[in-house]
Amino acid sequence: MNKKINLDHNLYILNKKEGIYMITEDLNLFLSNLNVFYRKLQNYHWNIIGEDFFNVHSKLEELYDEINKQIDEIAEHILSIGQMPLGTMKDYLNTAQISEASNEKKCSKHIYETILKDYNILIENVTKIKEDADNQNKYSTSALMDEYLVNYEKIVWMITQLLMNKDNNN
Numbered sequence: 543m544n545k546k547i548n549l550d551h552n553l554y555i556l557n558k559k560e561g562i563y564m565i566t567e568d569l570n571l572f573l574s575n576l577n578v579f580y581r582k583l584q585n586y587h588w589n590i591i592g593e594d595f596f597n598v599h600s601k602l603e604e605l606y607d608e609i610n611k612q613i614d615e616i617a618e619h620i621l622s623i624g625q626m627p628l629g630t631m632k633d634y635l636n637t638a639q640i641s642e643a644s645n646e647k648k649c650s651k652h653i654y655e656t657i658l659k660d661y662n663i664l665i666e667n668v669t670k671i672k673e674d675a676d677n678q679n680k681y682s683t684s685a686l687m688d689e690y691l692v693n694y695e696k697i698v699w700m701i702t703q704l705l706m707n708k709d710n711n712n
């Protein structure tokens with residue numbers, strides 16, 4: 543009888559450990575995407591051309607400043623759950639789903655269409671983290687993801703509205 547209890551307990555510890563590794567993997571994927579996205583947004587901030595330069599140039603700065611804060615928050619959250627965040631550019635480029643921008647001049651339509659896709663990738667990351675965290679009773683991770691979901695969904699909505707307007711004008 544005692545043996546059975548111990549076995550169940552060990553299995554519980556094992557599942558819990560595996561759960562934490564799965565959440566850490568999800569968080570590191572998200573962290574990698576954030577890092578590549580930060581560089582991409584600043585690249586666009588530098589290379590935007592066109593009559594809406596001033597608006598888009600400063601909007602992109604606002605967006606990458608926000609992403610930069612999120613990079614720090616996610617890395618420190620990984621540490622707070624006793625795990626190790628990825629910390630090199632090599633790690634991020636090997637892991638990320640978001641691709642870098644090339645060193646070329648870009649118009650705002652191209653930029654907004656591209657970052658709309660990227661924000662949707664971030665929403666997928668955050669949703670998966672939340673689902674896995676809920677399954678493992680990691681409520682701090684799950685609660686943190688709520689803020690990100692609200693933030694990204696609002697940005698996606700705004701960019702979608704803006705592109706509709708652009709399509710109508712063209």
Ligand SMILES: [Fe+2]
Nearest residue numbers: 587588599603
């Ligand atoms: Fe700048």
